[in-house]
Amino acid sequence: MAGSAIKPTPLLKDELDIVIPTIRNLDFLEMWRPFFEQYHLIIVQDGDPSKTIKVPDGFDYELYNRNDINRILGPKASCISFKDSACRCFGYMVSKKKYIYTIDDDCFVAKNPSGEQINALEQHIKNLLSPSTPYFFNTLYDPYREGADFVRGYPFSLREGAATAVSHGLWLNIPDYDAPTQLVKPLERNKRYVDAVLTVPKGTLFPMCGMNLAFNRELIGPAMYFGLMGDGQPIGRYDDMWAGWCMKVICDHMGWGVKTGLPYIWHSKASNPFVNLKKEYRGIYWQEDLIPFFQAAVLPKECVTVQQCYIELAKQVKEKLGKVDPYFIKLADAMVTWIEAWDGLNSSEEKSSKQPNGTAK
Numbered sequence: 001m002a003g004s005a006i007k008p009t010p011l012l013k014d015e016l017d018i019v020i021p022t023i024r025n026l027d028f029l030e031m032w033r034p035f036f037e038q039y040h041l042i043i044v045q046d047g048d049p050s051k052t053i054k055v056p057d058g059f060d061y062e063l064y065n066r067n068d069i070n071r072i073l074g075p076k077a078s079c080i081s082f083k084d085s086a087c088r089c090f091g092y093m094v095s096k097k098k099y100i101y102t103i104d105d106d107c108f109v110a111k112n113p114s115g116e117q118i119n120a121l122e123q124h125i126k127n128l129l130s131p132s133t134p135y136f137f138n139t140l141y142d143p144y145r146e147g148a149d150f151v152r153g154y155p156f157s158l159r160e161g162a163a164t165a166v167s168h169g170l171w172l173n174i175p176d177y178d179a180p181t182q183l184v185k186p187l188e189r190n191k192r193y194v195d196a197v198l199t200v201p202k203g204t205l206f207p208m209c210g211m212n213l214a215f216n217r218e219l220i221g222p223a224m225y226f227g228l229m230g231d232g233q234p235i236g237r238y239d240d241m242w243a244g245w246c247m248k249v250i251c252d253h254m255g256w257g258v259k260t261g262l263p264y265i266w267h268s269k270a271s272n273p274f275v276n277l278k279k280e281y282r283g284i285y286w287q288e289d290l291i292p293f294f295q296a297a298v299l300p301k302e303c304v305t306v307q308q309c310y311i312e313l314a315k316q317v318k319e320k321l322g323k324v325d326p327y328f329i330k331l332a333d334a335m336v337t338w339i340e341a342w343d344g345l346n347s348s349e350e351k352s353s354k355q356p357n358g359t360a361k
């Protein structure tokens, strides 16, 4: 009788943590079981720490609630948001793995046009393990993908590409629209599956959504602070945007790449647009000042580690955005606290160990 088929070891099985921010039971994991079960989960329980979060049997996980965050970080816990999905960044900080995948608990396995289930984690890993092309756009999209390559006229001097720091996935069904767009298009669903992975060009910012996101934690982890949102803050649903803008400025400075496109997940729940509008509205006008700030941000060549870049960026935020609103002074301080907390929890060999273009010291 043929031996039972030996399951291949999942890619990066012991080098990647899956971080999930949650306020609800994690039944959604049942659908992801075939793809996630062999990976370690870091669950960041938001809201009431006395509530018990049910995790389906068979998953290997660690769970942190607000009491744990306060116990582990002490006063530095002030930089971790409460009552907002931004709390997920605590999971990035406590992880000891090289890679992170973060997903929301209302995101499910999507199907590609052939009706096959999409292993989003596997695609993110492929994105992270293959180079990016931030310096010159390849019109046939990802040149490192099976069945594609660099097109005529693409400089050979650039074909080695850059290390990939971030892989930004997309969403079928409920798209990540802001509240005003949700309000005017309440029934709009994203049915368009685009079979492409693009590198976001150097010098270009983009709106990073945290619901289906993977990154190389050893490269860019210290920059992935999801900014102060939720309880006691004047703004919400800009945590991932803030992280994305800071991250992209630093990746451009360090010579690393950021990809967006595949994989898709199925986003099932539209959050309340009126609640979202209350959270977002200041951000909708502040960002008209924030984007030019990040577009103009220059990091000195002396900043050779992500921590140094991040501290420098926090200084510029305080100097230049403090006049937009005092919130940005608080946020700049929280950015510094985040780095202090990150370095406090992570071993010295991880501290500022990454030099530009990803080579270790």
Ligand SMILES: O=c1ccn([C@@H]2O[C@H](COP(=O)(O)OP(=O)(O)O[C@H]3OC[C@H](O)[C@H](O)[C@H]3O)[C@@H](O)[C@H]2O)c(=O)[nH]1
Residues within 6 Å of the ligand: 020, 021, 022, 023, 024, 046, 047, 082, 083, 084, 085, 086, 087, 103, 104, 105, 106, 209, 210, 211, 237, 238, 239, 240, 269, 270, 271
């Ligand atoms: O106070 C909270 C509320 C929610 N969560 C967890 O965060 C994840 C996202 O929550 P939800 O799906 O309800 O909100 P969305 O509006 O769809 O999320 C998008 O916008 C906000 C963020 O940028 C998020 O990344 C986007 O996906 C989910 O896992 C909740 O359990 C929380 O931790 N605390």
Ligand SMILES: [Mn+2]
Residues within 6 Å of the ligand: 104, 106, 211, 267, 269, 270, 271
């Ligand atoms: Mn959602």
